[in-house]
Amino acid sequence: MTRQPTTDAPSTSSTPSATDEAELARRLGALTLEQKVRLLTGADFWSLHPEPAVGLRRLVVSDGPAGVRGELWDERSPSANVPSPTALAATWDEPLVERLGGLLANEARGKGVDVLLAPTVNLHRTPYGGRHFECFSEDPLLTARIGVAYVQGVQGGGVAATVKHFVGNDSETQRMTLDARIGERALRELYLAPFERIVGEGRVWAVMAAYNGVNGHPMTESPLLRQVLHDDWDFDGLVMSDWFAARTTEPSARAALDLVMPGPIGPWGDALVAAVRKGKVEEVLVDDKVLRLLRLAARVGALSDIPTTATPLHHDAASVATRLRETAAAGFVLARNEDAQLPLDRAALSRVAVLGPNAAAARTLGGGSATVFPPYTVSPLDGIRAALGDGVEVTHGVGVTPQTRVPAAALAHLRHPDGSGEGVEVSFLGEDGTLLGSERRSGGAYTWMGSYGPGVPIGEVARVEVRTVIRATDAGRYTVGGSGIGRFRMSVAGVEVFDVRLQLPPGADLVEGLMTPPQRLHTVDLAAGEETEVVLTHDILTHDILTHDTVTHEVDSSDDALGDAVTMFQLNLQPPHGSDDEEIERAVALAREADVAVVVVGTTEEVESEGFDRDSLALPGRQDELVRRVAEANLRTVVVVNSGAPVLLPWSEEVAAVLLAWFPGQEFGNALADVLLGVAEPGGRLPTGWPVSEEGLPATEPVDGVLAYDEGLFIGYRGDGRTGWQPPRYAFGHGLGYTTWDYVSIEAPGELPSGADLTVDVRIRNSGTRHGKEVVQVYAGRPGGAVERPLRWLAGFAVVEAAPGEEVVATVTVAARAFEHWDTEGGGWAVELGTFTLVAGPSSATLPLAADIAVGNS
Template identity: 55%
Template sequence: MESALARLDTQAKIRLLTGSGFWRTHAEPAVGLRALVLSDGPAGVRGERFDERDPSAVLPSPTAVAASWDPALARRLGGLLAAEARSKGVDVVLGPTVNLHRSPYAGRNFECYSEDPLLSGAMGAATVAGLQAAGVAATVKHYVGNDFETDRYTVDVRIGARALREVYAAPFEHIVRTAAPWALMAAYNSVNGTTMTESPLLDEPLRGEWGFDGLVVSDWFAARSTEGAALGSLDLAMPGPHGPWGDALAAAVEAGRVPMKSVDAKVRNLLRLAARVGALGDPGEGTLPPHEPEDERALLRTAAVSGTVLVRNHDGFLPLSAEGLRRVAVLGPNAATARVQGGGSATVQPRHTVSPLDGLRAALGDGVEITHEPGVRTRPRLPALDHRHATDPVTGAPGFRVRFHAPDGSLVLDELRLSARLLWLSDAIVQQACAVEVEADVRMPGGGPHRIGVAGSGRFRLTADDTVLVDEDIAKDDPLSGILHPPERSTTHHLPADGRVRLRLRHEFPTGALVVGFLLGIEAPDTPADEEMRRAVALAADADVAVVVVGTNEEVESEGVDRTTLVLPGAQDELVRRVAAANPRTVVVVNAGAPVLLPWRAEVGAVLLTWFPGQEFGHALADVLLGRSEPGGRLPVTWPADEASPALRSTTPVGGVVAYGDDLDIGYRGRPAGGHRPAYPFGHGLGYTTWEYVAVSAPDDVPADGDTVVHVTVRNTGPRHGRHTVQAYLRREDSAVARPALWLAGFATAEAAPGAETTVDLRLAPRAFAHWADGWQVEPGAFTLLIGDSAEAHALSTTLRVG
């Protein structure tokens, strides 16, 4: 590495510090360095193309993974991400995301693990270990304070010193110290007045106190200055080839405003990363284990089950007995269209998705009648045109004819695509072209009025036969708006009785554009809302069991936007209540990546929280409902009862600032204000058996060095084999230091047969007893250790003495 650095001149070094495109770094053949490929990957690895012809495995959302409270499972999923990465030529996965759930309104919570720094750090470290054991770099993000999306490019997050070190930076520290990640991403936002790509926090505590020796990469388009970023510890500005460095940095070095040693340090970090992933001649670190599709599907099914949280099970309503079922009504807007992932950079093209409807049909077979109605509609935006309703005018095959044209009008590319949601990022074809055309013969059954349109940024012209539907230059708000939340234009157009129409869409863009993307959409006329709901309620009344699948989608929960309400979209709450009134044997499946309000939770037989559970959703849900697997999840976040609680922090900046005035009291760590209690506390979750806490054994004094080991014995008092998460919290009632009400100190998993006892070891790290006061300090005295099922249910307690 040092010999390679010595052979590079100043221009070559500076060239390496900005990407060559959206996902790649520059190669330098003179020193044996190939380009590094980076890709989004918190819940699936996309690769360099967002293309239905190159799909990916869709993992459960990080909230679902955290709900398992199982670091070993997270490590296995990290290995799966590594296998996906290598199959797509990816060296660096941009994940895990370990920002905290400070507010339930944050639109990207589904992509983060938890409101608790210890749980987030443990799950993140395990994911990093799984990735890097296979020789693929993990990129821990977004350091730090990117806990919401509103004005994320410009907002200044004000965090006190204790809260920063004890809460928001804590998961990053845990991962750096225990898993040694090879890369870390600097966030868009500022913290305490300095944008994170220039922040002194990249030096201390990251590189100094914690000993991070990896590469610091900017979030995409986050690097804003030449000298400010160059004098700090940012190493790589993405994407490229344009950015704040390049010639401007070369001039600053020549003028002596940026020392050459700063450039050398950045290049050294890049070369170290390249060596670790095998991009600098040698094979690199880690070994990719054998990987088979069947193993992948089984792991993802297990992961979805493990993260499913049973929060209500009235009179043991679940599991269902398949032998006693003759008709099951599967209802709700998310029943037939599985919401397996959130929106934004975490989105991948799935290999397949198993909906709840599909999963129950497969599990119950022909002997049980499955009926279905969505009951309500929840999508406010235009859905992409399904390729099964479109045929290529050239070949007659299903799909869309896509043609790129150069500035002189010549044809650059002519191909058949099977998706009407199209995206090209720093693509070689786009570099040669200035326009793309999409053409298809569309047949919508029954004809009639349909809403037809386009979502995207730039110049668009859309026609249906000879009728112009859209002809407009649609403005964009920021570099990523055309990807995350593109503006939409549509017109209602009457289709003939046979539903046939030829759609032609032309999109013009500057030659060499970094991003080209849009959606061609069509929507059939709405069935009257009261009729849809009436049909769903009628099916429920005539069924042995009603399974209602409600939730959000990738538009409500997405990168780039925060939520304004926790209420389920549309009339889903009314649907649940009317179905439950018609059939008390109702189970509600909540398919949302983060908390939503459940005002009807006491009116139904059971409530299952599945998060965004990945591609095997339906199979995993059937396993849980029919008792083939026990729901293994426990809440990684407090689930609010309503929106009146002052604990529900705002994500809206005031004067460009969001002040973390709650200090240490994030989530369950804060004391309930004004009598507001959550619907379900942090750590809560039920299973299909019951547990008794028998005994706790702990040392009288906390050791000065090393972990404190606490032994907890539990007994399975229920009718079947089970798995249970034992949680340990600390409290300091009499303290000279302001503290949270309590805080998670450790957790472990118990597993036992009916009637059997088992003992688990809870390891409490020294940091669990420490607080930040210009350094880590431990206040001597007595700490109360609380053992139980959640932040609010403690069956055992004991006293631990420090000093």
């Protein structure tokens, strides 16, 4: 049985009324062709053109999804740093994620933002994906349900969500140009499935077209935009390009792409007007694009006399902190807890060693466009110290330094050159040295996109100068320098120490210039308390700019593309520190003297970021050695893994407990202390499996520009039973709590008409001694079927709680789609009639209950 494509859930959010639609059409009719086309390219990096003729104000968009950055990319515009998407998906908790979406809507409105560029719902096809942390899961159903909750929370506050990146942007290597070759069934059943549900059930207001191509067509020109979004799913929202993804005029205009970002230049503009005049692009297509843009504007309240009915809920600083702390703990996955070492008994502790490179300088978010600047960050060390108080001694050692790069200078070492406090002075200078403007900054990382701020004429800026005084907190050798692209000069104590030109390697992604730019360094010996002036100058007479398909070097500042200029560089500073050998020995000594050792390890911005994929899943540096040495010294070693994506844990059976913390946002340390001490339960379950080795994992490197998805339907846990598949170290859905559960029974109808949803009741008992949460998971299978399928696939789940000894029933909804497959010949969804098996349990690898169900004609 085959049926044509439809969404699998009803709309749950507002659609413009017929009256509003008529008004939008009237306003559209008041515009000339030139006015209409002008609206279809951004005004700058983060906003759209206003149009007084139709009552349209300026619309502002902002990157997400770990917060709302706004129009500034620096510390002067702080944003609440929410847990990363892998952490959100690990909660499996839709109401919690929807509430967090409401918090993000409040943040957006506080920054004047109308459209949030989130969520990212590409799949965890492979753990090598550099943006893995920014996506939810390896499973399309979990991704879809968490994504719907995120969208409904954001849009419930009157802010548009933008689901991205449509479609196949599941890795970063050659992402601007690669062609992802995805089989039709895998495309429909896996990669398009989250988008389908978020469009159909979530009624998302915007979609972002990806950089890459799929099956021979760049996504900004792809027939999938119209065939799938418009025709199959009846999407009434707006499709925008990823930044600089649109590279052609006529092909992209004839596709269902509505908005080119950023602006003011791009492939449309006058070229599109000319194409319409010559009959190469129908004006009716332009009208449809503008109508969709006006509809988006109406939904977010940007059109005069069409008020939005949504109002963000107010969140003050205290409520934000509480929500982020709760959410982080709910996403922590307790992967191992030998002999119930956790939670710790506070009364039995006198000394705790908090060790590792991420203990005092935790990583709370991933690199790239997800970057925000939180108002504060609670490190694991600070959170544990605050929770334990004065009665418990908390010692600390770094253990190892996994970074190979010198970081951006921290505020603690920077003094303003006029002696007025901490910070640096940034000056914008003309070619003749004229001061065009200045700003006081409190950090060492600088990014300007299309503007250097009010009153600074961008076309006249020839140099940016950073001036500060470095104060040595400890005696020793300090490393200072600059990183970025272009010409850099540095003087220390009035003496020039370098004058160099730095460039990215050929073919590098622009985000590498933001997250891991080339560096030039200089060392200086300072006594404790000694100060020295440092001046870093970056020449931008010839600088890098973004064009539509590449990073172009040495473009004259008078070029018309200057409106797209991105200036980004860092002042780098590394205080003196011991060698890894010295720090490991110190950590081991501290562990030996402690009641418990908490080791916080993780990834760095050098290995996990937008713009490039990982080439290894190992923890960087000598962190594995650190863990093993500490575990030898203290049998009560708890390892906290601070990474957004899976890493190899070769020592996992040698330690007492393993807690996977992801990138958990600004309340990391407080949430960690809550979980370690049992104030909160680690609520997370794995949204993706963690491999035991790197053997057999899908690659991210295209061959001759083509990335073949040869694994087809069998990504992640769906590969079970396939040749070459390795059972993971920790399976999809796995996670321990602080109690135990018995799976008692499963009840499901014996028969089901095809095309119908059903509910499954799973009875479980809390057999432990604490109140707890369980994520009950139901998987479907089709033993002996003629259609190629995985052995099992997630069909539904439900979150329940129970007191010790209490029995509860988890009612799990299983949608009709769970029994369907994409019929490539019929071009629609089909059911292979017969007997399916539903299995239930706490993870994809532990499924003690089963029930058969005959799916037949209604």
